[in-house]
Amino acid sequence: MGAFKNKENGTWYVQFRYTDWRGERQQKFKRGFPTKREALAWERTFLMEKQADMNMSFESFAKLYEQDVKPKIKLNTWKTKESIIQQKILPYFGKRKLAEITAKDVIDWQNEMRSLTNDRGKPFSKTYLKTLHNQLSCLFNHAVRYYSLPVNPAQKAGNMGSEEKKEMLFWTKAEYDKFIDAVMDKPISYYAFEMLYWCGIRMGELLALTPADFDFVRGTVSITKSYQRINKQDVITTPKTKKSIRVIQMPTFLCDEMQDYLRRLPGAEDGSRIFPISKHYLHSEMQRGSKAAGVKRIRIHDLRHSHISLLIDQGFSALAIADRVGHESIDITYRYAHLFPTRQTEMADKLDSLKCEKGA
Numbered sequence: 404m405g406a407f408k409n410k411e412n413g414t415w416y417v418q419f420r421y422t423d424w425r426g427e428r429q430q431k432f433k434r435g436f437p438t439k440r441e442a443l444a445w446e447r448t449f450l451m452e453k454q455a456d457m458n459m460s461f462e463s464f465a466k467l468y469e470q471d472v473k474p475k476i477k478l479n480t481w482k483t484k485e486s487i488i489q490q491k492i493l494p495y496f497g498k499r500k501l502a503e504i505t506a507k508d509v510i511d512w513q514n515e516m517r518s519l520t521n522d523r524g525k526p527f528s529k530t531y532l533k534t535l536h537n538q539l540s541c542l543f544n545h546a547v548r549y550y551s552l553p554v555n556p557a558q559k560a561g562n563m564g565s566e567e568k569k570e571m572l573f574w575t576k577a578e579y580d581k582f583i584d585a586v587m588d589k590p591i592s593y594y595a596f597e598m599l600y601w602c603g604i605r606m607g608e609l610l611a612l613t614p615a616d617f618d619f620v621r622g623t624v625s626i627t628k629s630y631q632r633i634n635k636q637d638v639i640t641t642p643k644t645k646k647s648i649r650v651i652q653m654p655t656f657l658c659d660e661m662q663d664y665l666r667r668l669p670g671a672e673d674g675s676r677i678f679p680i681s682k683h684y685l686h687s688e689m690q691r692g693s694k695a696a697g698v699k700r701i702r703i704h705d706l707r708h709s710h711i712s713l714l715i716d717q718g719f720s721a722l723a724i725a726d727r728v729g730h731e732s733i734d735i736t737y738r739y740a741h742l743f744p745t746r747q748t749e750m751a752d753k754l755d756s757l758k759c760e761k762g763a
Contacts, residue, residue, distance in 0.1 A: 406442035409434065415442040421453055457552050461504065461542075462497035468545050477640050479631045487538045491516065501546060502553075509539070509560035516563065532564025571738070572701040573709035585695035592688045594664045595678050598624075599703070601657050603710030603728045606685065606703050607631060608647070611639055612677050614665055622658045623650050626729065632681065647729035711735070715742045 416434035607629035
């Protein structure tokens, strides 16, 4: 154990033995350090990580967290976490010893986050501040649960920010009709928006569709995957949740439209994406179509809200709608409660009838 000098080039190396997670003795060799101090520091950090010593730096623990968590979650989810950790957490806590970070340190960090602004010069939203705090707390919780850190200082410090409910916008069918007419000049846009509006699927689910997902005999489309663009690469993942894996019955007119689209699609193969476009393209088309049609601008995801509101208006139950769009029925009931017709008057009349029956 220790640092040794390479006589050939003057650099330093470390060579030592340690016990791995299986309880087996292993030998470690690492070379190329400019100084003895750096070589010994690397050896000390390595052993702290292997032994999960809470005196390790927060930066070293973040690497352990990545090794533990990254394989269990979707790549796009990890990229979001990684960005927050690298840009908003490590610059403040990276060099500190994990066990020495206090609730007061976290409060000071929170105040620093509140003072920062985004690329438009505006303070971070309450939702984003809450997301930052939640990620810091996740790191400490992981250390508490798996590495014997006594307490989560972020939990003691209390939450930062709050969840801001985004305004739920949607188009009526009349508004959608105006919009779809305005984008009919581009077939790929027309058919993409038809799928989004009439099936209520998510944008990632749309962009992952292949010819094999359609069964025109039964009139269905199977949602089994989602598309993401990560690090300039096309990535196909599982859908957002287990509930999102579903088979959607399409209206007959939409089956006819999609069959026509696939017939005209050059070189369409079962495994290829039928909408080889980007999310940016769809956002641009949404902007173009909304302006040309003279309807209010809504988000792509609001087409999903529009589909759900249309089904509510047609009298379908929360359970039936949830099965179609890949939600839990409780989510539909909670998020769209204001759209369901109230039955309060009917309830009151019924109670009146029961009271009268007893009096008679």
